[in-house]
Amino acid sequence: MKTKDAGFNSKLIHSGGIKDPLGSAVTPIYQTSTFSFKSAEHGAKCFSGESDGYIYTRIGNPTIADLENTMAELENGYGGIATGSGMGAVNTVYMTYLGQGSHIVCTQAVYGPSRGILETIYPKFGVEATFVDSTDIKNLENAIQENTKLIYLETPANPTMDIADIKAICELAHSKGIKVCVDNTFCSPYLQKPLDLGADVVLHSMTKFINGHADIVAGIVVAKTEEDYKKLRPMMINLGCNMDPNQAYLTRRGLKTLSIRIDKAQENCIKVADYLTKHPKVSWVKYPGLKDHPQYELGKQQMNGPGAMISFGLKGGFEAGEKLMNSVELALLAVSLGGIETLIQHPASMTHSKLTKEGREAAGITDDLVRYSVGIEDVEDIIKDLEQALAKI
Numbered sequence: 001m002k003t004k005d006a007g008f009n010s011k012l013i014h015s016g017g018i019k020d021p022l023g024s025a026v027t028p029i030y031q032t033s034t035f036s037f038k039s040a041e042h043g044a045k046c047f048s049g050e051s052d053g054y055i056y057t058r059i060g061n062p063t064i065a066d067l068e069n070t071m072a073e074l075e076n077g078y079g080g081i082a083t084g085s086g087m088g089a090v091n092t093v094y095m096t097y098l099g100q101g102s103h104i105v106c107t108q109a110v111y112g113p114s115r116g117i118l119e120t121i122y123p124k125f126g127v128e129a130t131f132v133d134s135t136d137i138k139n140l141e142n143a144i145q146e147n148t149k150l151i152y153l154e155t156p157a158n159p160t161m162d163i164a165d166i167k168a169i170c171e172l173a174h175s176k177g178i179k180v181c182v183d184n185t186f187c188s189p190y191l192q193k194p195l196d197l198g199a200d201v202v203l204h205s206m207t208k209f210i211n212g213h214a215d216i217v218a219g220i221v222v223a224k225t226e227e228d229y230k231k232l233r234p235m236m237i238n239l240g241c242n243m244d245p246n247q248a249y250l251t252r253r254g255l256k257t258l259s260i261r262i263d264k265a266q267e268n269c270i271k272v273a274d275y276l277t278k279h280p281k282v283s284w285v286k287y288p289g290l291k292d293h294p295q296y297e298l299g300k301q302q303m304n305g306p307g308a309m310i311s312f313g314l315k316g317g318f319e320a321g322e323k324l325m326n327s328v329e330l331a332l333l334a335v336s337l338g339g340i341e342t343l344i345q346h347p348a349s350m351t352h353s354k355l356t357k358e359g360r361e362a363a364g365i366t367d368d369l370v371r372y373s374v375g376i377e378d379v380e381d382i383i384k385d386l387e388q389a390l391a392k393i
């Protein structure tokens with residue numbers, strides 16, 4: 001089926017375009033490191049690009065291409081570049097656009113390592129970074145320098161749920177010749193399409209909503225134009241952060257149910273948000289679906305739904321956070337997000353415990369903050385679990 005003009009759900013099922021010669025209903029796992037050429041001439045044509053035959057799995061593989069083509073269609077981009085992890089995707093983008101003497105402006109509350117590598121690894125290569133609260137475009141405007149090459153956004157941001165205005169920021173960046181990359185992990189293309197809003201590149205940790213079953217670590221970069229794709233792809237190949245065919249197969253399988261998984265998790269999350277808002281031990285709830293979210297209107301404009309990630313604060317602070325973690329029974333006490341199972345995490349005592357309190361607060365992580373990734377279980381059970389755990393505080 002030609003999927004280019006099909007609806008989102010049809011694309012989820014039928015995009016990819018890799019046809020098995022034996023008629024297999026799904027793209028098989030081409031578990032091979034290398035591909036044999038039909039002749040010396042054919043080999044030469046594969047290397048020169050005259051023939052699009054496969055050469056070597058780090059460069060390209062049919063099972064991986066199926067996933068890459070599907071993600072490119074879902075994000076309305078030119079091409080996808082799958083990576084072994086979300087961090088492989090982040091590094092592919094940074095390494096493509098940054099270099100000696102260049103500068104990046106990055107959302108301050110991003111996935112920890114996306115910021116961490118800009119503070120610890122990239123300075124070794126002469127790359128300078130400024131971290132800003134990207135909910136106010138003025139902060140980005142003030143941070144832009146002559147040598148700024150890339151603006152890196154995560155929206156909604158992790159774990160503050162802050163929302164940045166993708167369209168306005170892209171207009172600002174492009175007026176100064178700066179590229180924009182959006183980490184779309186929290187939304188997936190079902191809820192947000194950054195390339196349609198003007199971004200040049202979008203990336204995902206497919207470990208999260210895209211695969212959605214907590215059994216794979218994977219990433220992808222999708223470029224809007226052929227020009228950017230042709231810069232990004234060789235970088236991934238040369239960094240060696242390619243995906244494995246088995247990983248691609250499982251990710252493509254998980255992706256097929258993306259919309260129904262997100263619909264259910266989001267429906268649950270809206271009810272959880274409502275429950276938490278009314279709970280006497282909860283001091284605040286940050287969720288794009290709540291009218292008191294500071295960027296509620298913007299979220300409604302650029303997202304197709306509020307998603308299934310929620311952050312909330314406990315009146316009892318740090319100790320209450322720890323107590324809640326030790327009291328949940330249904331929710332898994334784990335990092336990661338976007339899976340079919342509900343996950344709970346207390347950044348101050350867990351993922352961000354190595355940072356100082358000041359360091360955490362600079363990234364928007366207060367001691368009372370709990371991050372909750374709502375799954376697709378029965379919402380009554382999710383709420384019952386929160387009820388009994390909150391009662392123990």
Ligand SMILES: *Cc1c(COP(=O)(O)O)cnc(C)c1O
Pocket residue numbers: 085086087088111114154158183185186204205206207208217218219336
């Ligand atoms: C998990 C995550 C990453 C990193 O992805 P991995 O697959 O763990 O390497 C990047 N960005 C966001 C928003 C994430 O949640």
